[in-house]
Amino acid sequence: MRSWSPYALLVVAAIALDQWIKHLVETGLPFQEKVDLVPFLALFRTYNTGIAFSMFSSFGDTGLVVIAVLVVTFVLYLATRTPSGHIIARTGFALIIGGALGNLIDRAVYGHVIDYILFHTPVWSFANVFNLADAFISVGAALVVFDELIGWRREPTPSKD
Secondary structure, eight states: OGGGHHHHHHHHHHHHHHHHHHHHHHHHSOBTOOEEEETTEEEEEEEEOSSGGGTTGGGHHHHHHHHHHHHHHHHHHHHHTSOTTOHHHHHHHHHHHHHHHHHHHHHHHHSSEEEEEEEBOSSOBOSSOBOHHHHHHHHHHHHHHHHHHHHHHHSOOOOOO
């Protein structure tokens, strides 16, 4: 169990940072008013009633909470089956779990997820507004995939004898 301590701390830190920033956004950022930070990045507080890119919003709060719990449970299962030497994958799983739980807290408390990051140009906008928890999930998934790719290179190739 000791080998999981740093990852458990990462999960808690991800949730805490996500919830703290969402609190700042809720209390200090006007609703659906774009605040440009740099030419390609803005803050824009909005609410997501679905999952990624507002998918499954018709499932309702209870259905989405159940889906989120099932996803977190599945990711925990995968994480526990990951060998201790796969630090990158374990870090990725911790970020996925932390991000998913951060968004799950929003959904359980508010009935929606608080989103606030908008990438854009004068003529284009990223598909949707997102939040730090979404970024944790995306980066975590990329780390897991990256670790799998590294794993393929680690495996010995059969000799041609």
